[in-house]
Amino acid sequence: MRVAIFTDETGWHTRQLQAALRARGAEGRCIDLADCRIDTPAAWHGLVIPGFGRALPDAAIVRGIAGGSFEQVTLRLGVLHALRELGVAVYNDARAIERSVDKAMTSLLLHAAGVATPPTWAMESAAQAERLVTRESAAGHALVLKPLFGSQGKGLQRIGRVDGAHVPLPPLEGCGGLAYLQRFVPPPSGAAPGTGFDWRVLVVGGHAVTAMRRVSAHWIHNVAQGARCEPAALTPDLAALAEQAAATLSMDYAGIDLIPTPTGPQVLEVNGVAAWQGLQRVTGFNIAQALVDDLIDRRLARARRPVAVDPGRGRAARQA
Ligand SMILES: Nc1ncnc2c1ncn2[C@@H]1O[C@H](COP(=O)(O)OP(=O)(O)O)[C@@H](O)[C@H]1O
Numbered sequence: 680m681r682v683a684i685f686t687d688e689t690g691w692h693t694r695q696l697q698a699a700l701r702a703r704g705a706e707g708r709c710i711d712l713a714d715c716r717i718d719t720p721a722a723w724h725g726l727v728i729p730g731f732g733r734a735l736p737d738a739a740i741v742r743g744i745a746g747g748s749f750e751q752v753t754l755r756l757g758v759l760h761a762l763r764e765l766g767v768a769v770y771n772d773a774r775a776i777e778r779s780v781d782k783a784m785t786s787l788l789l790h791a792a793g794v795a796t797p798p799t800w801a802m803e804s805a806a807q808a809e810r811l812v813t814r815e816s817a818a819g820h821a822l823v824l825k826p827l828f829g830s831q832g833k834g835l836q837r838i839g840r841v842d843g844a845h846v847p848l849p850p851l852e853g854c855g856g857l858a859y860l861q862r863f864v865p866p867p868s869g870a871a872p873g874t875g876f877d878w879r880v881l882v883v884g885g886h887a888v889t890a891m892r893r894v895s896a897h898w899i900h901n902v903a904q905g906a907r908c909e910p911a912a913l914t915p916d917l918a919a920l921a922e923q924a925a926a927t928l929s930m931d932y933a934g935i936d937l938i939p940t941p942t943g944p945q946v947l948e949v950n951g952v953a954a955w956q957g958l959q960r961v962t963g964f965n966i967a968q969a970l971v972d973d974l975i976d977r978r979l980a981r982a983r984r985p986v987a988v989d990p991g992r993g994r995a996a997r998q999a
């Protein structure tokens with residue numbers, strides 16, 4: 680079995696995936712989506728995936744998609760969409776990745792599915808955004824302004840009522856001409872300084888499998904921003920909420936960020952191309968192996984289920 684690992688950088692994660700694939704008798708090849716192309720005369724399916732000749736991979740794992748122009752990213756995602764349309768299992772599917780990369784779409788889908796998440800707004804009108812910030816600030820709330828496609832805690836700002844003072848909305852040119860705003864969830868009252876945290880829960884194949892706390896003095900608790908990782912108990916409410924969030928976005932696997940509130944945890948973010956090096960340090964099993972096992976034993980096994988002919992309609996129907 681030959682599996683494409685789509686990534687724009689090779690390193691610890693891709694080596695972990697390759698070793699886990701080898702342990703299952705499969706080969707993992709790292710390919711940059713930017714090096715793939717559509718070439719309709721080249722093969723019946725019209726795709727060229729370097730290293731696979733005229734063939735298609737048996738499956739694909741998406742580990743990283745480089746940023747680029749709108750057109751470049753569309754073509755890169757197009758390759759993932761095409762693979763799915765051609766019957767290749769893509770782990771996670773491009774539709775799920777698109778929904779999770781767009782923070783506004785994630786918030787809307789979580790809210791509509793009844794998954795606990797802080798109140799969130801996204802709008803292009805600076806006037807509307809300013810009115811919202813004034814209203815929220817008057818009610819004593821801070822808001823978090825986030826880049827729509829952000830990651831690793833980069834570019835987040837607190838505005839509105841911050842530490843007793845009013846912080847105005849900055850010009851929206853710095854955020855792609857729109858405001859994605861989420862009500863700030865303050866740390867639990869009485870928490871000692873430096874003990875603020877959120878949770879990262881990993882969901883694989885529909886099941887929450889491990890959790891950690893990300894602890895730091897700063898209100899942004901990403902590992903990339905210096906938070907330390909501590910093991911955390913996967914309580915039933917945390918597991919259920921993370922599983923609901925992953926299912927809402929149709930994720931094969933996902934890293935869910937959750938924050939404690941007085942009424943229970945709430946989902947901040949769903950990561951469809953999640954890193955797991957920090958989580959691996961505090962987890963007792965091999966995460967890459969869990970991902971590869973889920974790909975092979977669930978996703979690929981489902982795809983290989985026997986196809987029966989439906990005589991009534993004269994076409995193939997997949998057995999349920
Ligand atoms: N609404 C919020 N209330 C409190 N803290 C938040 C909120 N939104 C984000 N944060 C903090 O910022 C971190 C990064 O936010 P997140 O939405 O996960 O974006 P990123 O994609 O950059 O990780 C979170 O893990 C959390 O620590």
Ligand SMILES: [Mg+2]
Nearest residue numbers: 831832936948
């Ligand atoms: Mg996050």
